[in-house]
Amino acid sequence: xxxxxxxxxxDKILALMAQYRADPRETKIDLGVGVYKDATxxxxxxxxxxxxxxxxxxxxxxxxxxxxAGDPAFGDAMVELVLGDSVPRETVAxxxxxxxxxxxxxxxxxxxxxxPDARVFLSNPTWPNHPSILKYLGMEIVDYRxxxxxxxxxxxxxxxADLKTARKGDVVxxxxxxxxxxxxxxNAVQWQEVIKVLLETGATPMVxxxxxxxxxxxxxxxxxxxxxxxxxxxxxxxASCSKNFGxxxxxxxxxxxxxxxxxxxGLNQQTLAFLNRQNFSFPPDHGARVVTMxxxxxxxxxxxxxxxxxxxxxxxxxxxQLAGELQRLSGSDRFGFLADHRxxxxxxxxxxxxxxxxxxxxxxxxxxxSRMNIAGLNAETVPVLAKAxxxxxx
Numbered sequence: 001x002x003x004x005x006x007x008x009x010x011d012k013i014l015a016l017m018a019q020y021r022a023d024p025r026e027t028k029i030d031l032g033v034g035v036y037k038d039a040t041x042x043x044x045x046x047x048x049x050x051x052x053x054x055x056x057x058x059x060x061x062x063x064x065x066x067x068x069a070g071d072p073a074f075g076d077a078m079v080e081l082v083l084g085d086s087v088p089r090e091t092v093a094x095x096x097x098x099x100x101x102x103x104x105x106x107x108x109x110x111x112x113x114x115x116p117d118a119r120v121f122l123s124n125p126t127w128p129n130h131p132s133i134l135k136y137l138g139m140e141i142v143d144y145r146x147x148x149x150x151x152x153x154x155x156x157x158x159x160x161a162d163l164k165t166a167r168k169g170d171v172v173x174x175x176x177x178x179x180x181x182x183x184x185x186x187n188a189v190q191w192q193e194v195i196k197v198l199l200e201t202g203a204t205p206m207v208x209x210x211x212x213x214x215x216x217x218x219x220x221x222x223x224x225x226x227x228x229x230x231x232x233x234x235x236x237x238x239a240s241c242s243k244n245f246g247x248x249x250x251x252x253x254x255x256x257x258x259x260x261x262x263x264x265x266g267l268n269q270q271t272l273a274f275l276n277r278q279n280f281s282f283p284p285d286h287g288a289r290v291v292t293m294x295x296x297x298x299x300x301x302x303x304x305x306x307x308x309x310x311x312x313x314x315x316x317x318x319x320x321q322l323a324g325e326l327q328r329l330s331g332s333d334r335f336g337f338l339a340d341h342r343x344x345x346x347x348x349x350x351x352x353x354x355x356x357x358x359x360x361x362x363x364x365x366x367x368x369x370s371r372m373n374i375a376g377l378n379a380e381t382v383p384v385l386a387k388a389x390x391x392x393x394x
Contacts, residue, residue: 012128012367020365028363029381031372034180034344035248036311039378046246048304052293060289065282068273070096070254074288077295078254081218082209082239086226092258093268095276096283099251100210100240105133106255106275107206107236111171112137113271120206121163121172123147125347125369127180127208130173142166147182149349152337154184160197168202171236174228176209177221178343181371185215185342191224195231205232210240213308214315215342218244229258241291243344244308250287315344318377325386335389344375350394362388 016032035043069075075094083092097103111118120139122130123146134141142165145158166172174194179185186194198205205228212221229235234257241252257268276283294300319339326335338346348370358364364385366372377385 016365016367019359023363023365025363027384029365029376029385031364031366031374031376031385033376034373036243036246036315036344036375038314041378043248044246046304046307048294048300048307049245049247049290051303052290052297052300055293056286056289066285068276068282069094069269070283070288071285071292073296074292075254077292078239078241079256081295082212082222082225082237083229083256083258084219084222084226086230087258087260088262090262090265091260092256093265093272094254094256095269095272096285096288097238097253097255097276098280098284099242100208100238100253101129102251102280102283103238103240103253103255104129104208106272106279107238108133108137108139109275109279110236110255110257110271111206112139113275115169115171117169119166119170121166121170121203123159123173123175123179125181126173126175130208142170144172146179147184147347147349152182152184152347152349153340154186154190156186156190156193160193163194163197163203164201166197166201166203170201170203171206172198172203173206173208174224176207176212176225176237178211178215178345180210180343181345181347181367181369183341183343183346183374184337186224188223191227195228198228198232204234204236205229206236206238208238211243211343212239213244214312214344217312218305218308233261234259241287245287245291245294245304247287247290250290251284252287252291254288315374318374318379318382319346321379321382322374322377322386325383326389329386329390338374344373345371346374347371348389348394354392354394357392358388361392364388 013032020030038044074096079092097106119142121142121144124143131141144162145155148155207225209225215221237256239254242248294304323335323339327333350370352368355368355370
């Protein structure tokens with residue numbers, strides 16, 4: 001049987017990591033891997049997480065299964081964190097998943113069950129796992145314009161023109177905040193225009209929110225998602241706890257199905273539990289339990305918010321420093337977009353050849369589409385990167 005298997009394309013980021021590890025240069029900089037790093041290059045465990053885990057270790061008296069949709073308390077806590085009071089809780093079905101990726105996968109399968117002929121509109125570019133999973137499931141993808149390589153901002157006219165071609169039964173996937181891979185985000189006025197298009201076309205929005213708290217703040221980063229779900233009849237939301245709680249390896253995510261028709265919640269909840277059963281049965285509980293403890297304990301929550309805010313401010317500081325250093329070295333303000341972008345990533349908007357030149361000449365490792373992880377920098381490496389970019393003629 002196995003002789004019929006075919007080699008699959010190598011993961012570009014994993015291949016980049018291998019190249020980085022093999023590079024002997026002490027001055028090399030890793031801007032490829034999408035994890036937060038502090039000034040020492042470590043992805044730390046938050047103090048609030050450690051405190052919750054210690055409390056869990058002391059109090060937990062069973063490792064038995066929880067439920068196909070996970071602990072309902074986790075669903076309640078995450079719905080409040082992401083959606084706030086934008087919609088009544090009784091309109092939201094929710095199920096825990098193995099990470100944000102698991103939520104995305106379950107969302108696509110939910111769409112496939114409900115509308116086998118649905119087209120899924122993806123921003124160009126988007127997180128590579130979006131099209132990868134959709135292609136594996138055999139679902140139709142429609143790209144919509146998003147990133148402008150000239151301005152390094154959002155091509156909003158192109159985006160709205162493409163979204164107007166959607167129809168009822170289609171799904172439009174939107175990044176709730178901190179767009180991956182570009183870092184370029186819609187403003188509040190533009191979000192309202194997108195909502196208007198969704199209402200006109202009848203397409204269903206699916207929001208992927210993986211970086212809440214990394215952009216402009218916890219509440220600010222949730223504002224667009226809340227505005228969307230409050231305005232439309234139905235919506236799908238996939239959220240991740242990997243970044244804002246720093247629990248990457250615990251694989252903690254959640255999928256939400258929102259319907260203004262309150263009678264639909266029971267069927268939606270049953271369907272989410274069914275999908276979990278088919279794919280992995282019971283979702284992981286440790287990370288979800290830790291998140292629930294933090295969000296439900298005022299002291300731990302305050303500590304977590306303070307830590308998350310320090311992470312956000314640190315990344316904004318790196319962005320400002322990099323944009324300023326590039327302006328100093330180049331004598332141009334063409335890199336000002338780096339300070340305007342939000343989240344872990346920015347896209348330089350240059351060619352794969354230039355990205356390779358940065359790697360060969362200066363040991364700068366970033367994804368071939370010029371996406372770079374801002375959190376991979378520190379105060380000492382920012383000038384090194386800025387000089388490499390200017391020397392390369394980008």
